[in-house]
Amino acid sequence: MPKQVDYLIIGQGLAGSLLSWELIQQGSSILLIDNQQTSASQIAAGLINPITGMRLVKSRDIATLLPCATQTYQELSLFFKQDFYIEKPMLRILRNEKEAHKFHQRIQNQDYRHYLQTELRPATESIQAPLGMMQQKQTGYLLTQKLLSCLKNFLQEKQSYRATQFEYQDLQINNGVHWQDISAKKIIFCEGYQAIHNPWFNYLPFQLAKGEILTLTAKQILPSTMLNYGHWFIPLNKYQFRTGATFDSINLNTTPTIAGKNSLIATLTQILPSLDSATLSSHQANIRPTTLDKAPFIGLHPEHPNLAIFNGFGAKGSLQIPYYSKHFVQNLLNKRPITAEVDCRRHALKT
Numbered sequence: 001m002p003k004q005v006d007y008l009i010i011g012q013g014l015a016g017s018l019l020s021w022e023l024i025q026q027g028s029s030i031l032l033i034d035n036q037q038t039s040a041s042q043i044a045a046g047l048i049n050p051i052t053g054m055r056l057v058k059s060r061d062i063a064t065l066l067p068c069a070t071q072t073y074q075e076l077s078l079f080f081k082q083d084f085y086i087e088k089p090m091l092r093i094l095r096n097e098k099e100a101h102k103f104h105q106r107i108q109n110q111d112y113r114h115y116l117q118t119e120l121r122p123a124t125e126s127i128q129a130p131l132g133m134m135q136q137k138q139t140g141y142l143l144t145q146k147l148l149s150c151l152k153n154f155l156q157e158k159q160s161y162r163a164t165q166f167e168y169q170d171l172q173i174n175n176g177v178h179w180q181d182i183s184a185k186k187i188i189f190c191e192g193y194q195a196i197h198n199p200w201f202n203y204l205p206f207q208l209a210k211g212e213i214l215t216l217t218a219k220q221i222l223p224s225t226m227l228n229y230g231h232w233f234i235p236l237n238k239y240q241f242r243t244g245a246t247f248d249s250i251n252l253n254t255t256p257t258i259a260g261k262n263s264l265i266a267t268l269t270q271i272l273p274s275l276d277s278a279t280l281s282s283h284q285a286n287i288r289p290t291t292l293d294k295a296p297f298i299g300l301h302p303e304h305p306n307l308a309i310f311n312g313f314g315a316k317g318s319l320q321i322p323y324y325s326k327h328f329v330q331n332l333l334n335k336r337p338i339t340a341e342v343d344c345r346r347h348a349l350k351t
């Protein structure tokens with residue numbers, strides 16, 4: 001007998017996992033398929049940082065996305081009895097006069113006061129910051145790997161998880177979708193960067209970006225705040241820290257490189273010179289599912305309403321995925337419209 005579920009979901013990164021969680025919370029049945037390859041979510045730093053870029057700009061829709069993200073991670077913490085989201089202040093080192101000028105402009109703006117302290121912090125003995133450090137609020141990082149592991153166990157216990165490669169040619173589309181012994185109303189693709197191989201959605205303008213990230217152990221006690229200086233520094237405990245991430249839109253592979261490692265260490269030790277004696281515990285690389293217009297791809301295929309996509313969260317998955325999981329589930333279950341800027345139908349199907 002074929003097994004009937006409401007939704008077949010492809011990919012157990014942060015997108016597929018939180019979408020599955022939300023669908024289950026709303027009473028739907030799902031089966032999630034994952035090929036268990038190392039993904040962007042598995043190595044991501046999980047940083048949430050409301051003010052980014054050289055122009056110190058607030059992330060789009062931050063006032064909506066951030067409360068939803070922190071609340072979702074708190075609910076998951078209560079359910080799994082573990083912490084996933086670590087709130088931690090971040091100091092941003094002002095690197096030139098232009099940034100210092102922008103900072104003074106931003107603190108005049110009431111909207112930025114939620115995310116920035118008005119006072120600059122001076123350099124310290126261990127941190128090089130001649131122009132001072134901007135104190136950012138409402139920053140933190142998600143322990144993504146730990147969360148995904150809990151959600152995988154949760155789905156396995158519900159018999160809602162299968163570890164296998166989903167082959168596109170095995171899908172049949174008629175009165176819903178059919179794959180192996182499974183029938184579903186819809187299939188939702190959450191394959192991260194591997195969506196470029198998806199025959200139905202590869203027309204969407206992804207603009208992928210490889211990232212490399214290091215985990216190191218210091219010989220001395222680390223500063224307790226996160227730092228941002230173009231790259232970032234996250235202290236995980238007194239001695240262990242992560243630093244990243246490179247951004248490469250040309251060499252789209254998952255191989256860590258010596259050049260990537262050297263560039264991360266060079267920028268780190270300019271700011272924290274004493275860390276030149278830190279020892280490397282891991283060096284990872286993966287590909288962010290970034291998009292040309294920097295907005296996610298969410299919704300139904302323009303010609304096959306049983307096929308859907310939930311992808312394109314780029315470098316901001318931890319911030320965006322909780323809100324958009326709820327948003328998409330409201331569309332799937334209650335036909336609420338998808339916001340135009342994230343609806344995958346904003347891009348015309350190429351014929």
Ligand SMILES: Cc1cc2nc3c(=O)[nH]c(=O)nc-3n(C[C@H](O)[C@H](O)[C@H](O)COP(=O)(O)OP(=O)(O)OC[C@H]3O[C@@H](n4cnc5c(N)ncnc54)[C@H](O)[C@@H]3O)c2cc1C
Nearest residue numbers: 011013014015035040041046047166191192211316317318
């Ligand atoms: C170095 C680096 C650092 C990052 N740092 C941050 C950060 O600090 N903050 C932040 O918010 N974001 C960060 N990101 C981005 C973040 O990782 C992404 O936004 C997010 O994880 C994307 O999740 P996803 O589920 O869409 O994709 P993925 O994590 O790529 O997951 C896709 C899943 O689908 C599976 N899959 C694909 N195709 C198939 C198939 N045919 N069959 C079965 N399974 C399949 C894959 O194996 C994978 O498990 C970083 C990314 C990188 C690379």
